[in-house]
Amino acid sequence: MINDDRMFSEFSEFFTVGIADMKNSLNIIMNTMEDVILKSRLEQSDQSERLSSVQYESARLGGELNKLHSIYRLCCSDLQVNVEEEYVRETLEAQINNNYLLFETRGIEVEIECEEDVVWFFDQDLIGCVFNTIIISVARYARSKLLLSASIKDKMLFLEVSDDGEGYPEDMINAPSIFEGAHQAGDKIKNLGLYYAWKIASCHEHNGIRGSISLSNDSKFGGGRFALSLP
Amino acid sequence: MAYENYSQLRVLVVDDFMQFLTSIKRMLEELGVVKIDIALSSSQALQFCDGPAYDVVLCDYNLGDDVKNGLHVLEAIREKRAIRHHTMFVLVTAETSKEVVLATYDEEPDAYLTKPFNYKMLYQRLNRILLRRDEMKPVFSALEKNELKQAIQCCEKKSEMTGRFQVDFKKLLCDLYLKNKNYDLAEMLLKKVLDERPLDWAKISYARVKVALGEFEVATDNLKDLIRSNKFCLQAYDILIDVYEATGETEKKQKILKEVTDVSPLSILRQKRLGEVAQVNNDMGTAATAYLRCVQVGKHSCHKAPEDYMELGRTTAAMLAESNGDMERHSQKTLEALSGVSSQFGSDSNRDTQLLLVQSRIYSGLKNETKSVSMLKKAEELIRQNSDILDVKTKLDWAQAISSNGEKERADKLLRELVMEYQDDEKALSEIDKHLAEPKSKANRMKIASINREGVGFYNDKKYAESINLFKYAARLFPKHVGIRLNLVQAILGDLEAGDRTLDRRGLCLEILNSVSEEIPDSDRQGVRYAHLRDKFDKLERLF
Numbered sequence: 001m002i003n004d005d006r007m008f009s010e011f012s013e014f015f016t017v018g019i020a021d022m023k024n025s026l027n028i029i030m031n032t033m034e035d036v037i038l039k040s041r042l043e044q045s046d047q048s049e050r051l052s053s054v055q056y057e058s059a060r061l062g063g064e065l066n067k068l069h070s071i072y073r074l075c076c077s078d079l080q081v082n083v084e085e086e087y088v089r090e091t092l093e094a095q096i097n098n099n100y101l102l103f104e105t106r107g108i109e110v111e112i113e114c115e116e117d118v119v120w121f122f123d124q125d126l127i128g129c130v131f132n133t134i135i136i137s138v139a140r141y142a143r144s145k146l147l148l149s150a151s152i153k154d155k156m157l158f159l160e161v162s163d164d165g166e167g168y169p170e171d172m173i174n175a176p177s178i179f180e181g182a183h184q185a186g187d188k189i190k191n192l193g194l195y196y197a198w199k200i201a202s203c204h205e206h207n208g209i210r211g212s213i214s215l216s217n218d219s220k221f222g223g224g225r226f227a228l229s230l231p
Numbered sequence: 232m233a234y235e236n237y238s239q240l241r242v243l244v245v246d247d248f249m250q251f252l253t254s255i256k257r258m259l260e261e262l263g264v265v266k267i268d269i270a271l272s273s274s275q276a277l278q279f280c281d282g283p284a285y286d287v288v289l290c291d292y293n294l295g296d297d298v299k300n301g302l303h304v305l306e307a308i309r310e311k312r313a314i315r316h317h318t319m320f321v322l323v324t325a326e327t328s329k330e331v332v333l334a335t336y337d338e339e340p341d342a343y344l345t346k347p348f349n350y351k352m353l354y355q356r357l358n359r360i361l362l363r364r365d366e367m368k369p370v371f372s373a374l375e376k377n378e379l380k381q382a383i384q385c386c387e388k389k390s391e392m393t394g395r396f397q398v399d400f401k402k403l404l405c406d407l408y409l410k411n412k413n414y415d416l417a418e419m420l421l422k423k424v425l426d427e428r429p430l431d432w433a434k435i436s437y438a439r440v441k442v443a444l445g446e447f448e449v450a451t452d453n454l455k456d457l458i459r460s461n462k463f464c465l466q467a468y469d470i471l472i473d474v475y476e477a478t479g480e481t482e483k484k485q486k487i488l489k490e491v492t493d494v495s496p497l498s499i500l501r502q503k504r505l506g507e508v509a510q511v512n513n514d515m516g517t518a519a520t521a522y523l524r525c526v527q528v529g530k531h532s533c534h535k536a537p538e539d540y541m542e543l544g545r546t547t548a549a550m551l552a553e554s555n556g557d558m559e560r561h562s563q564k565t566l567e568a569l570s571g572v573s574s575q576f577g578s579d580s581n582r583d584t585q586l587l588l589v590q591s592r593i594y595s596g597l598k599n600e601t602k603s604v605s606m607l608k609k610a611e612e613l614i615r616q617n618s619d620i621l622d623v624k625t626k627l628d629w630a631q632a633i634s635s636n637g638e639k640e641r642a643d644k645l646l647r648e649l650v651m652e653y654q655d656d657e658k659a660l661s662e663i664d665k666h667l668a669e670p671k672s673k674a675n676r677m678k679i680a681s682i683n684r685e686g687v688g689f690y691n692d693k694k695y696a697e698s699i700n701l702f703k704y705a706a707r708l709f710p711k712h713v714g715i716r717l718n719l720v721q722a723i724l725g726d727l728e729a730g731d732r733t734l735d736r737r738g739l740c741l742e743i744l745n746s747v748s749e750e751i752p753d754s755d756r757q758g759v760r761y762a763h764l765r766d767k768f769d770k771l772e773r774l775f
Contacts, residue, residue: 016328020293023325027347031254034349062347080461085398085430090359097351116232117393121428206428 012076019069026062033058037101052105059102059136066129067196074203081123081203088150088157089114091124095131096148102139103146113149120157122204122230127159130197134161134226137193141165145221156209157230164221173215180212197228206231232395234361237263240286244269245276245304246323247295255289258350262357273299273307280308284317287357289344292324292331299531302338307533309338316371319360323348333495336465359395366396370403383407405436414440431457435466447474458490465495472504482704484508489517492524499529503539510546513707515553519546519561526568537576544569544589545628551596552635562597566590580617581625584610588628595635607632623649623659627666668711668750679709686718695726699736706743713750713757716743720764727771740768 037051074081089112096103096110103110131148138146142163149160175191179198189195194213201211209231219225242264244255252269259267268285270276273294280288288308292301299307305320322340326332335343342360344353366389373382386407390400401424408417417440424433434457441450451474457467468491475484488505492498502525509518522543529535547565551558572586591606614621614629626649634642646663650671653659660672670676682705689698702719709715720743723736744765751758 012328016326020325020328023346027325028250028254030347030349031251035254035257080463083428083430084432085428087395087398090355094352094355097355098349100351101349116395117397119398121430 008076015072015076019065019072022065023062026058026065030058030062034101037105052102055102055105056136056140059099059139062098063129063133063136067133070126070129070200071196081126083121083123083204085119085121086124087116088118088120088159089116091122091128092131092148092150092159095128095135098132099136099139102136106139108139108142108144108146110146111148113147118150118152120152120230121206122157123200126200126203127228127230130200130228131159131161133193134197138163138165138224138226142223145223147219147221155231159228159230161226162219162221163223163225164219165223167217167219167222168215168224168226173217176213176215197226201228201230204230232362234358234365236361238265240264240361241266241283242268242287242289243276243279243285245271245273245288245290245294245301247271247291247293251291255353258353261350262354273304276304277307280311286317286361287319287321289321289323292322292326302334303531303533305338305340310533316364316367319364321356321360330495330497333463333465334497336463337495337498363396363399366394367399367403370407379407379411383411383413402432402436405433409436409439409443412443414444431461431464435464435470438467438470442470442474442477447478450474462494465491468494469501481508481511485512485514485517488521492521496524497528499525499532499534502528503534506539506542506546510542511708513710515546515550519543519550519565522546523561523564523568537572537579537582540568540572541582541585541589541624544586544593548589548592548596548631548635551593559597562593566593580613580620581622584613584617584621584625585628587613588625588632591632592628592635595632603636607636623653623656623662627662630666664709666711668713670709670712675709679705679712679715683714683718686722690718690722690725693725693729695722695729698722699726711750713747713761716747717757717760717764720744720768724764724767724771737772744768 033051033054092112092114138161142165145164147162151158172191172194175194176198179195198213201213204211211230214227216225242259244252244267246252256267268279270279290301290304294300301322319341321342321344322335323344325346342356344356370382370385373385386400386404390397390404405417405420421433421437424430434453438450438453451471454467454471457464468487471487472484475487485508488501488508492501492505502521506518506521506525509521522539525539526543543565547562551562569586569590587606587610591603591610594603594606630642630645633645646666649663653663657672661675664670664672664675670679682701686698686701689701699722702715702722705715706719720740723740747761751761
């Protein structure tokens with residue numbers, strides 16, 4: 001247990017330095033892999049397909065590190081949600097670019113439906129992190145298509161990720177409504193990744209309205225659809 | 232939209248890690264950049280920056296064993312070049328600690344790139360800042376020609392168009408309105424933004440407008456709200472500090488500086504300001520701590536200055552002289568810092584002499600008489616050699632070192648000579664004032680007169696609490712001023728007679744009376760007053 005200030009500050013130090021070190025290492029791994037894949041394509045070898053699982057795992061690792069960092073930021077250091085007026089397309093594009101090789105090696109076609117000048121109010125780091133996690137997992141389950149779309153309705157921003165995979169299982173679709181109901185401290189949280197997305201969405205509040213998430217299997221490609229709304 | 236002129240760009244990449252440099256270089260070449268310079272350390276980076284300006288500097292935050300980090304490099308580049316709109320600085324970082332994140336708030340790089348990142352991420356970031364630079368170019372070139380009105384017109388036109396940079400133009404336009412004193416226009420723009428969403432940047436600019444209009448109360452209320460809702464909003468503290476500077480509320484100014492340096496300790500300039508204001512308020516403990524932090528965090532900053540080291544020494548000596556607490560660790564650190572001054576900043580007659588004098592005072596405070604005396608002797612040797620080029624600061628340090636070595640009379644004589652020597656130099660006089668019983672500069676004499684008038688007014692109206700507060704403040708500004716201190720005693724005694732016994736002020740009265748009795752002869756006018764107040768104190772003492 002962390003029971004005093006000194007231990008806490010030591011923990012913080014280890015934690016933040018540790019995350020920075022891991023990100024540095026991961027950066028080298030991913031850059032080297034990018035090199036190898038691009039080169040092997042030129043040489044038309046089948047290396048790049050064989051590296052696709054390594055791609056997926058390192059993308060996941062990067063996503064998890066970002067997530068840990070943002071959770072630390074919100075829970076342990078008192079840095080707050082930093083809401084600014086942001087360009088929505090840019091935020092979505094960044095997450096696709098982050099993982100472009102993953103989609104290429106898996107043969108998934110990615111599309112963004114959002115005008116360049118759409119702006120909205122949110123914490124770009126946190127929302128970016130949520131979408132990064134979601135699209136990495138979608139990359140695994142989608143067959144060939146992934147669509148990110150954004151629209152503004154009734155003073156809310158709706159961001160959606162649609163795919164042509166098998167769709168989400170029942171318990172994931174029900175998860176957000178379980179999160180909404182107050183769960184007791186000590187209760188085991190299922191679907192931790194979704195819980196994180198829900199938590200970040202609900203950190204965004206304006207005029208008493210909070211952000212939220214929902215999942216369904218009515219994507220226009222017949223697969224799953226993840227939606228996040230922000231006030 | 233894509234940026235098209237990558238082949239024309241000059242780019243500098245800074246990192247201590249070769250593998251990183253190679254992979255960034257590959258990515259840049261992929262984009263079509265031809266002119267790429269590579270620096271393996273901060274000093275190499277700064278050398279490169281002496282040449283023609285770069286379009287982009289990509290710099291890692293962590294430069295390994297190098298003494299400076301990426302933000303130091305940015306600080307130095309901006310200090311060197313007045314025009315900051317040409318070179319786009321991208322800070323590459325894996326850093327996550329709160330201190331580092333907050334330090335980046337102050338320097339505001341043009342973009343961040345968080346590790347891990349790939350070719351496409353780099354491309355997206357560069358594309359955005361370069362397109363924005365091009366888009367904003369007409370505004371900035373008008374500004375460089377001092378055509379403020381033209382810049383505003385251009386900015387107004389751009390901010391009305393919908394496009395990728397409307398948010399940036401809105402912020403810039405607001406700054407320009409402020410600069411051109413179009414306060415009503417700025418306020419209108421900001422109200423529109425704030426109606427939609429309470430964004431921090433708009434709240435900050437709104438407070439700026441209110442400050443410019445002299446509506447300090449509205450401004451401070453807004454800023455305090457802002458800090459309550461986001462305690463990391465460093466700019467809000469900075470404006471509040473400027474407000475208190477303008478209104479002369481030095482105690483409030485110190486309080487806010489203390490808060491902001493607690494929140495974000497890595498800023499050398501704020502630590503320095505805290506040191507300065509605490510010195511004005513005669514809070515030597517706070518001042519000495521702030522100056523120590525200032526020289527520690529500023530070790531590699533381009534803002535570091537020898538004067539900060541000297542003030543560290545002076546405030547430490549003053550703190551030692553007035554306190555009995557354990558200051559051993561602080562003093563040792565101070566002496567350590569002072570010992571590095573010559574090697575860092577080179578030799579200078581005034582500074583070398585001041586160093587010896589300040590060290591002598593610190594040793595005297597540490598009861599190390601041998602060292603204290605020998606330092607003073609060495610200093611006086613230098614003083615004899617350079618008597619014609621010594622400035623008032625050095626001479627004041629000399630008087631104080633003499634005094635702390637126990638020769639009060641010789642010190643007083645030197646001070647009297649200084650008053651004569653600088654009688655026509657208002658600035659020097661106000662420096663000397665801090666060490667005199669009665670100030671000699673016009674400004675300080677007027678200040679004391681007005682405080683006395685106000686304080687006595689409160690006293691006559693039987694507003695004792697107000698009177699006490701005012702004289703307490705004045706006694707901190709002019710700790711040697713006998714009249715002020717006796718006024719304070721008188722106000723406390725008046726309060727006591729009126730029946731207020733809740734606060735323990737006996738100790739303060741006694742302390743003042745005892746020190747005054749040592750300082751003045753009985754025949755003095757103040758001496759008569761002293762005797763009267765001492766008498767009254769003795770009579771009222773049982774009431775405390």
